[in-house]
Each structure stands twice: as structure tokens, then as C-alpha cells.
Amino acid sequence: MDDVPPASVPGRASAERLLSILSCFQRGDDSLSLSEIARRTGLIKSTALRIAHPLVETSFLVRDNHGDYRLGPEIARLNLIYHESMRIENYVLPVLQSLVDATGETASIYIRHGSYRLCQYRVNSPHQLGVHKQPGETRAMDEASSAIVLRSFSDHGEHQSLIALPVYTQGASDPFAASMAIPVFQNEGIMLGALVLAGPCNRLTPGQAELYSDQMRSAALNLSRQLGGEAAFLRALQPPRQF
Structure with a gap:
């Protein structure tokens, strides 16, 4: 496995896209539309929508009544663990x-x-x-x-x-x-x-x-x-x- 280029490691591209969505949120953001997430990450909207779905299912993101996305309670839980450690x-x-x-x-x-x-x-x-x-x-x-x-x-x-x-x-x-x-x-x-x-x-x-x-x-x-x-x-x- 050491000889496999990093980009070829299975799942790496998907993981990077997941992280790109989470990290595109900035201080002062209450929520982001799908279009804004796509713009900030460079993903097309259909890809951003597909990748955001498991983040919502695992509570890293929450989708509000307007269809916009907010950081979810799982982020707060990890943040608490981080600060305690x-x-x-x-x-x-x-x-x-x-x-x-x-x-x-x-x-x-x-x-x-x-x-x-x-x-x-x-x-x-x-x-x-x-x-x-x-x-x-x-x-x-x-x-x-x-x-x-x-x-x-x-x-x-x-x-x-x-x-x-x-x-x-x-x-x-x-x-x-x-x-x-x-x-x-x-x-x-x-x-x-x-x-x-x-x-x-x-x-x-x-x-x-x-x-x-x-x-x-x-x-x-x-x-x-x-x-x-x-x-x-x-x-x-x-x-x-x-x-």
C-alpha cells in the first residue's frame, strides 16, 4: 500500500469532498444554501447535494425548512471533546x-x-x-x-x-x-x-x-x-x- 499514490487510495477523494463541505463554513455563517456550498467548494450542485446527504444523516449538518444547511450537533459534540482534551x-x-x-x-x-x-x-x-x-x-x-x-x-x-x-x-x-x-x-x-x-x-x-x-x-x-x-x-x- 505504501507504493500507491495518495490520490489513488480508495475513498480519499470522497473524504476530501466531505471535509471540503464542512470546512467551507466560516465565522458568521448561520446557514448556507446549496448553491453557496457549491460555489465555495468548487463542486457542482448535484455532487454537493449527494455528499451533503450522509453529513445530514450523521448530524454533522442540519437542513432547515428553507433547504439551507447549518452545522449540526455532532460538530458541537466534537468541539466539546476537543476543548476538554x-x-x-x-x-x-x-x-x-x-x-x-x-x-x-x-x-x-x-x-x-x-x-x-x-x-x-x-x-x-x-x-x-x-x-x-x-x-x-x-x-x-x-x-x-x-x-x-x-x-x-x-x-x-x-x-x-x-x-x-x-x-x-x-x-x-x-x-x-x-x-x-x-x-x-x-x-x-x-x-x-x-x-x-x-x-x-x-x-x-x-x-x-x-x-x-x-x-x-x-x-x-x-x-x-x-x-x-x-x-x-x-x-x-x-x-x-x-x-
Whole structure:
């Protein structure tokens, strides 16, 4: 079976057409006519009608009194299962650990908490001399890299100010500590928080931070992708337009 081209696998074309109908629904859609489904999927109306029938029978779609289609209760059931299984720490902690393994510095996620920033997740550096904090600790929204990132993007990912990512700062909260930060996003483009790498100034120097920049961008992209916020992260890398 490994030698069979993917397109020749029995049932694949039908499965792709089924998924194309489900995925053609967009935010704000209450219902879609058969003609609109055909237009969005590129299917002819007779094919769209034939493929929609088993989706209605299995409650993935519901057909209303006008003959239009709405997403059905089976979608809601699967969505509930997805969110119940979506323990964010299961995605965050491996990414933080990989950064610590690669750099030897402390990796964390900071979120907005009122007028403060709060350390939500952290994996500490293995070095005795390092930045060691615990999840739940709050810090001022000062000029540290994580605070800059949290101020620079709204909850829904829009730029609030022009910054290059990742942000690097020295001595902002602690005269002997340096850090670099980059935003992470989740489903629907909501900002999860700032992914932060922190260490002593004599170890996390500007030159060393430059070497870690690609790893930070890769880690933030990886985590955002796993949480459903890849598109928002890629937008964040693009500076806002200047008019």
C-alpha cells in the first residue's frame, strides 16, 4: 500500500469532498444554501447535494425548512471533546523544555494579569546561576521584553505598536538579568501570551540573543500552530502598515 499514490487510495477523494463541505463554513455563517456550498467548494450542485446527504444523516449538518444547511450537533459534540482534551500545558511545557535544552536558559510564558504580567508556565534553567522564578509570580508591566510584547499586541493579535520580534532587553526588571520575548497565539487568533527566554546578562548577551532568535521564532510558531494560532503568529511577524 505504501507504493500507491495518495490520490489513488480508495475513498480519499470522497473524504476530501466531505471535509471540503464542512470546512467551507466560516465565522458568521448561520446557514448556507446549496448553491453557496457549491460555489465555495468548487463542486457542482448535484455532487454537493449527494455528499451533503450522509453529513445530514450523521448530524454533522442540519437542513432547515428553507433547504439551507447549518452545522449540526455532532460538530458541537466534537468541539466539546476537543476543548476538554485541550490542556494547554500539554503543548506549552514540551516547547519550553526544548528551548531550555537548546539554550540552557529559563523558558516561560507570561500573560496579562490586570495591570501586571503573570508567569503562567515555566521551565527553569539547569544552571545554578540563572533566572529562577515560579509559575504564578507577578511582575510589573515595565520595560522587560515580555511586558513590551504583551503591550504591543491586543488580545486578538492586532499590532498596538511597531516592534521587531523577538524583543531583547537587559536589566529592565533585574539589573543582572536579560530576556527575549515573542508572542504566541491560539485558536481564533487570540493571544496566549509572551514566550520568554531569560538568563543572566553575562550569559544572555545581545550577541547570544541574536543566535537564539531563529529558535525563538521557531518555538513560537510551533506552539502557535499546535494551539490553532499559526495565522495570527505569522501576521505578528509582519510590521503594521504605516500610512
